[in-house]
Every structure is written in C-alpha cells, then in structure tokens.
Amino acid sequence: MQTTEEYKITDALAAFVEEWKDKPGNLIMILHKTQEEYGFIPRTIAIELGRMLDVPLAKIYGVITFYHFFKLEKPGKNQIAVCMGTACYLKGGEDLIKELENLLSIGVNSTTEDGQFSLEAVRCIGCCGLAPVLTVNGEVYGKLSTDDLPAVVAKYTE
C-alpha cells in the first residue's frame, strides 16, 4: 500500500533523539523509537533523521533493511502475527497462516486493501506450551485450530 500521508517528527521522537544523539551506536535505538511512534519507518522521517544525526540516508536504509523487525510500510490497523517457531510449526502453524490468507484474501506479509488487517509470520513468542499460537495487536491466542480463526478475526472486524 502506498502512503501519501505526511509525517512530522513527534515531540517524543525529538526528545529521544536529543537524549541519544551523542551516544555511540544510537541509530538502532532511534529507529526503534521511530517505529514505536509511527508503527513503521516513514521515508520522510528517515530523511529527517539522517539530517538530525548527520548520517547518510543510505546507511539508515542499510540498517533498516538488514533487520527484519523494521517495517518500511504502514501495517494494518490490526496486526496478526502467526508464530512459525519450531513448536508451533510442528503443531500446525502453517495451517493457521493458510486459513488466515483465505479468510483475509491476502498473502502473508501483506495488508488488506482497507488497511484493517496485516498478516505476518513471526518466530517463537515464548508461549510454546500453548502452540500453535498467534497474536493480534500483541494479544495472544493459543491452542488454536483453523476452526477458531473466523471468530478471532470477527472480534476485530468493524
């Protein structure tokens, strides 16, 4: 999804940059704060950060693209993350993803047209005892079968 929205440096981000500005190796921490503020790393902000920190944009993008955690595109309003750690994989994590792809009519690592849901696969979230698990906006659903998924999605559908 292309975003045309304008983004401005928030006060919280500005304060954070000020605090970290002179610490060596600050870039990754500042990118984390950026993603916390906007849900992803908007291009205009990346450019602005480059100026504030006096770091070439290419280096910033080099770092963003190396780390899976950073997102370059705006995620859906509701973020579904299906665990594909070993325990969840063995207990059917892949079936959950397939069924969600069906239900939402999108592929993994993408966002629905209306921006309501995005779907991603993640690694172990530390709840292997409840495998297979997924999270929606951070809330964990465990011991799932594909039959449970329509109800989970419905909970977040407007």
Next chain:
Amino acid sequence: MAVKNYVLVCGGSACESAKGNDIYKSLLHQAEVQGVSNDLQIVKTGCFGFCEKGPIVKVLPDEAFYVEVKPEDAEDIISENIVKGRMVDRLLYKEEGKKEYKPENIKFYQKQKRIVLRNCGLIDPESIDEYIARDGYLGLEKALFELTPQQILDELKKSGLRGRGGAGFPTGLKWSFTQRIDADQKYVVCNADEGDPGAYMDRATLEGDPHSVIEAMIIAGKCVGADKGAIYIRAEYPLAIKRLEIAMDQARERGLLGDNILGTDFSFDLEIRLGAGAFVCGEETALLASIEGKRGMPIPKPPFPAAKGLFGKPTVINNVETYANIPVIISKGGDWFARYGTEGSKGTKVFALTGKIKNSGLIEVPMGTTLREIVFDIGGGIPNGKKFKAVQTGGPSGGVLTEDFLDTPIDFDSLISVGSMMGSGGMIVMDEDDCMVDVAKFYLDFCVEESCGKCAPCRIGTKKLYEILSKISQGKGEIEDLQKMKDMGQAMKKASLCGLGQTAPNPVLSVLNAFEEEVLEHINDGKCRAGKCKDLVQYSIDESKCIGCTVCARKCPVNCISGDRKVAHVIDQSRCVKCGACYDSCKFGAVLVS
C-alpha cells in the same frame, strides 16, 4: 506482622496471555471483598515452568498447586483455601489416573533442580526486596568486600561453569582473558538475543528474575575492571525489557548500580540495547556490531571479543543463563556448584521442552539427566497415544536424536558425541506424525532467511540444501542427492565464516544419518510415511466406511468433495489441495491418507 498465606500467580508470558493478570486482579478483589486482605500476600511471579497447564496459582504454605485457573476461580480460592483453610479440589493438579493431590508427587518437578530458575515462580520480579530476601546481591557484596578479582576467577573456575549460549566455553577462563588486559575502557555485555526459533529460556529468566542477571554483570564488571555494560535483548520481548528496566532503576536507587557501588570506589552502570529480529545477531561479533549501530554481520575471530570487543575494547560477553548462575556461585562457592552435573559439565541446564509432549514447559535439570527422564518422566511422554520418534536439540544448529539415544546423559560433550549439540536449550519432541524431511526443510528455510549473506558457502549452501530438500519432499529427489547434501554440508562446515553457516547443515546431516530409510522412501517410493509432504499424499474416501454425513464436504476449502446426504462421498483429485481438512473432520475414519 507476617502474613499467613502467600498466593503466587504466574506472570510468565504464557500464563499472562491466558488472563493471568485478570486472575491476579480477581484474587486481590476477592481478598478485599471477603475481608482477608491482611491475612495474605498476593504475588505475581515469573514462569513456574508448567506452562502447558497454565495459568497457574500456588498457595503457600499449603503447597496447593492450582492449574488452568480462570479469573472466576478466584472467589473459590479465597473463600475455600484462605478463609476455610481447605484446598479447592477441582483446581488442584493431579497426575494422570490419580484422584489425590500430593505436592511431592508432581512428576513434572521431581527430577528438576532449580539453580538458574531459583527465584522464578517464587518472587515478584518487580520487587528488589523480595530478591534480596532470597539472598540476592549477597554474591555482589562478597565480590566487593571479600574477594579479589583473582579469587572471583578462582571460584568460577572451581565451579566448572561453561557458557550456556551454545558453545560451552568455560566462563572463568573467558573472564580471565579480559581481566589480564590493561585497557582504559572495558565492557560487560549480556547476550539476550535468544534466536533459536523454538525456545524461551532466557526470556523466562529475565521475566522471572531480572536481578540475577544484573547482579552477575556487576560482579563481572568488578572482576575484569569494566565500568559499563549493555544488555542486548530482542525487541520482541517487551515484558522482559520492562522488568529489566524496573530492576535496573531499583538497583540504582539502592546504590547497587551507578557510581561508588555500596560506598566503594567501584562504579558500574548498565544500558539496554534492543535487537531487531536478525538471528545472526546472536553471534557475538555480529551482536557487538549491532550495538555499535551497524548492520549485524559477523567478523572473523580472532581477535576474540575478550581482547577486542565492543568499540574495539576488551569485552566480556555471556549468555543470560550463564550470568544467572553466577551470583549463587559466588555466594555459595564454586565447590557447591560443582556438586551438580557431570565430570565435564557442571550445574544444571534449562530447557524449553516443547512439541509433541504432554507436559510442555520450561524445565531445569542437573547436567547428566537422560533424555528418557526428560521426555517420559518430566514431560509425561507423547500425547494422544502416538509413538515417540525423535527429540531435536540445538535448534537450527543441532540435530535429531532417536529412541536409541534416549539414555544418553545430557551434557555438552555427550550430545556432540551422538551427533547433536546442547545449543541454547530448545528441546523439541517429535512423534510419528512428523516427517523428518519436512523438519530438516524447516530449519534450512530458517537458515536461508537468516544467513547474512556475507560469505558464499553459507549464502549459497543453505539455499542449495533447501532446494534439494524441497525436491525430495515433492518426490523428485534422486539417490545422488544424499551424497551431494553430505558433501555440501561438510564444505559449509569448513568454509563458512561464522557459526551460523558452520552449523546450518547439522539438522540435515543428522536426519540423513538417523533417518536415511525415511528419506529414501521419499526418493524411491514417492512416499511420506508421516503424511506431511503434501505432494506425496493422496486423500480418498473409503466407500464402505463413509455414511454420507456431508461434514467433510462442508469443510473442504475448495469444494472438491461431492456426494448426496447418506451416500458415500467422493474426492475430485484434480482439484484437491491436500489441506487435510476432510481427514481431520471425518468422525468415522472414512477418509484415508496414502
């Protein structure tokens, strides 16, 4: 005034996500309503380990162990257990087939020994007072006021502690390298990147007992002469991060962290640095590059971080679990620690026991415990009457162990000698429904995605191995592929720059070794005995068993099952996507897999 009862509520990730916090609040509310708030203390603790049966609530001193508790159960726990002094029978954990509850009979805990997890599930991780009440910061006091750096090293060496991050390097020796060097600046770093995709030992330790790691890092600073430290932790662990931050603030308030610790001339402070989802950043040189704000790519060793680490300065880097052992080694002595474990591997090991196992959870056992004891005594065996097939240790760097190796005592050296490795502590049990080609493919897929691409043997080798495995899983493999994979694996082991590429072939090689017959079946007979490799299975309906209930037809996502009510159904093979939904939904065993 001491309270009469303690109610411990699990606040570990698994239980917390299953309404742990609501249970905690309901208990507080019920205690208030029933007028017993002054008779008890309700504590939210770290993981009890028995996550499978969570959420868990424990009442002391009665030793009542309640499992699968719901917020509504709070009323009974307070009115029965606290007010009337009798346990709530329906919530108590009972061994299979037993009607009675006896705390000492819980098999899950009988063979465990908790050193690393000594406070996990016992104290409130957000309270430094509770940590101190359980002898916390006693090791630090000893290190500051009684021991010289050399004596700290001596205790560590006597303890026999080896690194728990995977490689098993002796910790005392590692510290001594950094201690010996004269430098204007040294660092202490904690590796909390926990990259194994099926493991959560470090996370549980940090969530349940953050002070134990902080205390150890201060001791390390004192020993090697460092005044700064960093904890590199995955951003995916928000609860652990929060608890670490709280613990660090508390330690600063008490003068345990910061300038002039406990009035001495020793100063040390800590910072949290967040990982960003790259497995290779668990490798120590890549991790240090990441803290420096760069792309996390490994560099060749030597020089080792002990001599040239963070920002080029001598750096002690250890894993979370390694650190968590250290405060008690210092306070109780290296000899005490060395009483546990085997000749070459002292102490205990924490494992995340998961997969096809009845009691999935977090366990800590003395080194030397056998796999059989873990899988069948602690883990309770395989659920649903299925047959044990293998146990995988060492994650993407490790291997599978078959029934023949169940009596192997677990330690660093014995696991390597039987073709796997200790790894960081993931232990995944597989049953007859798991296909070994599929499992190897899963790990390779992980390595393809996580290879940083810096060196060719790993970048290309992981891809090639994955492609061959995919081919085999589609029934298109050839006999020569086996040798090809073995040769390629050996080449990767020798020529890759870092541990990721050097160990990436292990899961495949160990499957080829232990399950050759099953791999050959895929190649020669186009058959997947576990029914996992979709291209090799076919679903059909047995006319004589099908009663025409229509359930499967309604479940099929592509509507390729037809048939009238009460008449045997038929699958249109040309449209079947082999999802297995029909097989799972037929209550009459009429759907066949072949």
